[in-house]
Amino acid sequence: MxxxxxxxxxxxxxxxxxxxxxxxxxxxxxxxxxxxxxxxxxxxxxxxxxxxxxxxxxxxxxxxxxxxxxxxxxxxxxxxxxxxxxxxxxxxxxxxxxxxxxxxxxxxxxxxxxxxxxxxxxxxxxxxxxxxxxxxxxxxxxxxxxxxxxxxxxxxxxxxxxxxxxxxxxxxxxxxxxxxxxxxxDPDEHDGLMAATEGLPALLGAMTFYMLQRSEGWTDARRMGNPAFGQLTHHLVDTHPDDLRDLVLNNRENVARYLSETIAVLTSVHELLMHGDREGLEAALVEAYDTYQVWLAKRTSGRWDEKGAASxxxxxxxxxxxxxxxxxxxxxxxxxxxx
Known part of the structure; x- marks a missing residue:
């Protein structure tokens, strides 16, 4: 054969x-x-x-x-x-x-x-x-x-x-x-999901670095990169800028929608910080933490519903x-x- x-x-x-x-x-x-x-x-x-x-x-x-x-x-x-x-x-x-x-x-x-x-x-x-x-x-x-x-x-x-x-x-x-x-x-559903789980994280990481390297404090901050910073910005290591460009531009409506929602959340967090709202900030972080733990457990086990993992x-x-x-x-x- x-x-x-x-x-x-x-x-x-x-x-x-x-x-x-x-x-x-x-x-x-x-x-x-x-x-x-x-x-x-x-x-x-x-x-x-x-x-x-x-x-x-x-x-x-x-x-x-x-x-x-x-x-x-x-x-x-x-x-x-x-x-x-x-x-x-x-x-x-x-x-x-x-x-x-x-x-x-x-x-x-x-x-x-x-x-x-x-x-x-x-x-x-x-x-x-x-x-x-x-x-x-x-x-x-x-x-x-x-x-x-x-x-x-x-x-x-x-x-x-x-x-x-x-x-x-x-x-x-x-x-x-x-x-x-x-x-x-479905292809449209697929690309919408990819905007949330691939396009948005890649764009946020790249633009975080873009912002920092243009800031006045970059000369000193650049010496402080540790794993948290490397994980956030890793797309600038393993992905060519042309690929990042096409990933978000070819899916721009979906990425822009999630980006707008992210900007709204970050604006709210900015207000919490400016007002020293400890309880408000803690509530947001605790909600994110608790929901993340549930997601991570399901992602690790593959059990997404009461029926258990798909056979x-x-x-x-x-x-x-x-x-x-x-x-x-x-x-x-x-x-x-x-x-």
């Missing part, structure tokens, strides 16, 4: 962790499929670093060559490069290939794909909500990739309208193999069991009869 050929485009923390998880499956004694992983990254030295972790078997220098003839193409590129990447890989995609797009925003990706990708390829958006053990840990770089990065987490799945049912099933099975429980989400179907010995007999599976399993 032929190996399933997977191209991972973008070898930061997410892309490299995908490769590590696939190779973990390859090492299983009961593995019924094997994955051959090809990696590409446009940034100098990143692909070589990913190869050293054992995440990929082949480093490919051209994005076109990386995608050419592959069964699955996993896109985890810096966000500002995704649209161009779609254009560059379009002619390389084989018939019925599945493109799993892990870009932080789904509505723009769906629009780009409809214009740039061929009809014979199937785009499915995927967004990892990662293993809770990594919630406070590490930068978004190759060095912090982990084989269990997706374990006990979720994969938000957003199929393109024209994606074949078999391609969507492949995406959910692929997510389960990585260790995540798949959940379907995750165990990846069967025959991966992609939902596709058995389907065109894509026959091709992946080496059956060249396409009639």
């Amino acid at each position: 032929n190996a399933i050929k997977v191209a991972v485009l973008g070898l930061g923390r997410v892309g490299t962790s995908v490769g590590l998880a696939l190779n973990r499956y390859n090492a299983r004694k009961d593995a019924r499929q094997q994955f051959e992983v090809f990696g590409f990254d446009p940034r100098s030295g990143i692909a070589s670093a990913a190869e050293k972790t054992g995440a990929i078997q082949h480093v490919v220098r051209s994005i076109y060559d990386a995608a050419a003839g592959k069964d699955v193409v996993f896109v985890a590129l810096p966000y500002a490069e995704v649209q161009t990447a779609f254009r560059e890989i379009a002619d390389a995609l084989r018939e019925d290939s599945v493109v799993l797009d892990a870009s932080p925003l789904k509505r723009p990706s769906l629009e780009w794909a409809s214009k740039l990708l061929p009809a014979h390829a199937h785009l499915v958006g995927v967004t990892p909500v990662v293993n809770p053990r990594y919630l406070f840990d590490g930068l978004n770089d190759t060095e912090h990739a982990a084989v269990d990065f997706f374990d006990d987490g979720f994969m938000l799945v957003t199929p393109a309208p024209r994606a074949a049912k078999a391609a969507v099933e492949l995406a959910t099975d692929f997510s389960a193999l990585l260790g995540a429980t798949p959940h379907f989400v 995750q179907e165990k990846v069967s010995d025959t991966l992609m069991s939902g596709l058995l007999g389907g065109y894509i599976t026959r091709r992946l399993r080496g059956d060249e009869d396409r009639d």
Whole structure:
């Protein structure tokens, strides 16, 4: 049986962790499929670093060559490069290939794909909500990739309208193999949620540093950076300014709404401080603390309702069991009869 050929485009923390998880499956004694992983990254030295972790078997220098003839193409590129990447890989995609797009925003990706990708390829958006053990840990770089990065987490799945049912099933099975429980989400709902949990935090961290480095006290304050400051501003280390720009600008209505609400809250806190309102400030902080503890417990356990954690179907010995007999599976399993 032929190996399933997977191209991972973008070898930061997410892309490299995908490769590590696939190779973990390859090492299983009961593995019924094997994955051959090809990696590409446009940034100098990143692909070589990913190869050293054992995440990929082949480093490919051209994005076109990386995608050419592959069964699955996993896109985890810096966000500002995704649209161009779609254009560059379009002619390389084989018939019925599945493109799993892990870009932080789904509505723009769906629009780009409809214009740039061929009809014979199937785009499915995927967004990892990662293993809770990594919630406070590490930068978004190759060095912090982990084989269990997706374990006990979720994969938000957003199929393109024209994606074949078999391609969507492949995406959910692929997510389960990585260790995540798949959940379907509407693209507009997805991007609204991402504004709150990704766009707003990134913007606040970057603009906090922007404000401080322009202030009169920066010459002295810059010597005092500790983990709290580093955690707040880490996007300026692991994310290119172009990617931050596009993350908030391409989702500007949602980000602006949350930013307005944040400004209103900060204005209220400013008033509490100016009036020395100890009780008012304490009430706000206690409410935030108590609610945060509830959220953290649920995020860690995955138990979001009274029914408990969502059951995750165990990846069967025959991966992609939902596709058995389907065109894509026959091709992946080496059956060249396409009639």
